[in-house]
Amino acid sequence: MHRRTFLTAAAASLLAPLAARAATDYTPGLVKKxxxxxxxxxxxxSATWCATCATQERVVNELIDENPAYGEAITFIKVDWDTYRKAELTKSLKIPRRSTLVVLKGDQELGRIVAGTSKSQIKGLLDTALKAYSA
Structure with missing residues (x-):
């Protein structure tokens, strides 16, 4: 096997699990759907330049690795703060800032974290979502 082919295949196999659990990028109407x-x-x-957002994402991904049921039961949507901070979704949910995590079911907000990065706090939010899925 050629070195370039091997390196490309190796990189793809390492990135596949990340792509599988990646959040869907928000577009208008997606949440309602x-x-x-x-x-x-x-x-x-979140914003790409936000360190708190990066920490939250890392913790969420660690928790999904520990409990794959999160990834199977919950639809993850990433809302780019720089693009959608003034959008109807952001206004209707009264999102105060980037680094805000929110769980919704139907017309109810089940929980939210603003700028929190604690693994136990984020796990609690994911557990709330998982419990609602099972209900």
Missing amino acids: HLAKGDIVFLDF
């Missing part, structure tokens, strides 16, 4: 289907939606209002 998932909520109408009865999905549990986990919204991550």
Whole structure:
């Protein structure tokens, strides 16, 4: 096998698990569509330059690795703060800032974390979402 082919295949195999659990990027109407289907939606209002957001994402991914049921039961949607901070979704949910995590089911907000990075706090939010999925 050629070295370049090997390196490309190796990189792809390492990145595949990351792609599988990656959040869907928000587009207008996406949240309503998932909520109408009865999905549990986990919204991550974040910015690429935000260190708190990066920590939250890392913790969420660690928790999904520890409990794959989160990834199977919950629809993760990443909302780019720089693009959508003034959007209707952001206004209607009264999102105060980037680094805000919100869980929704139907027309109810089940929980939220603003700027929190504690693993136990984020696990609690994911557990709330998982419990709502099972209900």
